[in-house]
Amino acid sequence: MTPAARLAAAASVLDSIAHSRQPAEVVLKAWGAANRYAGSKDRRAIADCVYKVIRARGRLVWAMGGREDGRALVIGSLSLIDGLPLDEIEALHSGEGYGPRPLSKQERGRITAAPGELPGWVAAGLPEFVVEDFKAVFGDRWTEEAHELMAPRAPIDLRVNLAKTTVEGVEAELTEAGLSPERTPWSAAGLRLSAEPPPNVQALEAFKQGHIEIQDEGSQVACWLTGVQPGMTVVDYCAGGGGKTLGLAMLGQSAATQAAMVETPAAPVAVWSPVGGDGQGAVVQPKAKAKPVENAEMGIRLIACDVVQKRLDNIRPRLTRAGVKADLRLLGQNGGGVEDLNGQADVVLVDAPCSGSGTWRRRPEDAWRLKTDEVERLHDLQTRILKQASLLVKPGGRLVFITCSMLRAENEASAEAFEAACPDFRPVPMTEALKAANLTEAARERLGAVADGHRLRLSPASTGTDGFFAAVYERTA
Numbered sequence: 001m002t003p004a005a006r007l008a009a010a011a012s013v014l015d016s017i018a019h020s021r022q023p024a025e026v027v028l029k030a031w032g033a034a035n036r037y038a039g040s041k042d043r044r045a046i047a048d049c050v051y052k053v054i055r056a057r058g059r060l061v062w063a064m065g066g067r068e069d070g071r072a073l074v075i076g077s078l079s080l081i082d083g084l085p086l087d088e089i090e091a092l093h094s095g096e097g098y099g100p101r102p103l104s105k106q107e108r109g110r111i112t113a114a115p116g117e118l119p120g121w122v123a124a125g126l127p128e129f130v131v132e133d134f135k136a137v138f139g140d141r142w143t144e145e146a147h148e149l150m151a152p153r154a155p156i157d158l159r160v161n162l163a164k165t166t167v168e169g170v171e172a173e174l175t176e177a178g179l180s181p182e183r184t185p186w187s188a189a190g191l192r193l194s195a196e197p198p199p200n201v202q203a204l205e206a207f208k209q210g211h212i213e214i215q216d217e218g219s220q221v222a223c224w225l226t227g228v229q230p231g232m233t234v235v236d237y238c239a240g241g242g243g244k245t246l247g248l249a250m251l252g253q254s255a256a257t258q259a260a261m262v263e264t265p266a267a268p269v270a271v272w273s274p275v276g277g278d279g280q281g282a283v284v285q286p287k288a289k290a291k292p293v294e295n296a297e298m299g300i301r302l303i304a305c306d307v308v309q310k311r312l313d314n315i316r317p318r319l320t321r322a323g324v325k326a327d328l329r330l331l332g333q334n335g336g337g338v339e340d341l342n343g344q345a346d347v348v349l350v351d352a353p354c355s356g357s358g359t360w361r362r363r364p365e366d367a368w369r370l371k372t373d374e375v376e377r378l379h380d381l382q383t384r385i386l387k388q389a390s391l392l393v394k395p396g397g398r399l400v401f402i403t404c405s406m407l408r409a410e411n412e413a414s415a416e417a418f419e420a421a422c423p424d425f426r427p428v429p430m431t432e433a434l435k436a437a438n439l440t441e442a443a444r445e446r447l448g449a450v451a452d453g454h455r456l457r458l459s460p461a462s463t464g465t466d467g468f469f470a471a472v473y474e475r476t477a
């Protein structure tokens, strides 16, 4: 393809993305499948152009006088981002072959106009209502948070499946495969790969063997905050694709496996006990020379729920690959289907439906799809789900509320609404929750320092993870 034809293709893909709810990556793949003449270099160049435009969309729409179509945005990017002079942009728009038609008078005028001063939200590259939220939450740091949230090339985080192997073992496997894994700072089960060149994780033997899962470190930390221990009844109330289900299942199984394999006394671990009311992490000495035990005896009872059967079905093969177990339950929209678990669970994790704004560095297109009324709907839904899920927690048990949102309305505001409605849930200080297994010493110190009481925010700018919010509660009565 000629450079001009690639631009025309990028404009067309951008229009498809604008009319779709699918991730940009999926739309790009579909375009590639439907246009077999495009080689890998063409597809890469088109994808680069598409992502460049999406990340700068606010600025480009502004520069192009409010036009939102792919053609206008690509023209704007050639001038504003690539810095091409008018004659080169015109040469790329000759209308010949499969290239885009010549520039209109209006388009020419737009790219030759003096830029003028950009409003703050345009410069930040986020929708205006999001910037208002960021200013309220982050104060002076809001531009840094906005910039990192939309920055390209987020790393690929892996969770090592401790039910099957060790971090050292996977490090060796990945190094053997020509990759350069690094330890993640907060999750002791995490390894990080650079996004460039993009690693094909699914093709790795370590993946096929169930030794690793792709899971952002923030999501791993959210799993560990549950403090799941062998013997517990655990409910993953919004299981979705099963990312956290697998992490929780591993917690039960890895502890069982490790306990079964212990040969010499290990360092004491602070554990949270669901029956103790004082809220302090107790220190236990792992057994020396423990006899091998059955997983069923030592493991956890894990129930993964969702309102979408297809999502639950997709978890099944992932569980098999990871060598872990969970019961899968379809929930009714009003929480029906788990009545037998009322007041029974030691831990309930609510990874609530949210805007996903914490992952915009991976899916920048979603930033431009989000509207304020959707955020309000999500806040109401989260509050309702939290109340339903809280019924399953037994006295002394733990409820953990998670979102992968950066927005106050879906985080602190939903937590506050739940706290007001359910006073029999006491906030658990994050410093206490951070004593759980699989968190590093650095996590206990640094995340403990950035936490706000029982609430924790993670973000690309502050913790180098996707954006997450967590709040931890214990049922008192």
Ligand SMILES: C[S@@+](CC[C@H](N)C(=O)[O-])C[C@H]1O[C@@H](n2cnc3c(N)ncnc32)[C@H](O)[C@@H]1O
Pocket (backbone or CB within 6 Å): 237, 238, 239, 240, 241, 242, 243, 244, 245, 305, 306, 307, 308, 311, 331, 332, 333, 334, 335, 351, 352, 353, 354, 385
């Ligand atoms: C953020 S996703 C969960 C992601 C998942 N925990 C993971 O780690 O891969 C939220 C999930 O909540 C589910 N959901 C929506 N409404 C619900 C409800 N009323 N009760 C329970 N789950 C609900 C959605 O179907 C979606 O799968």
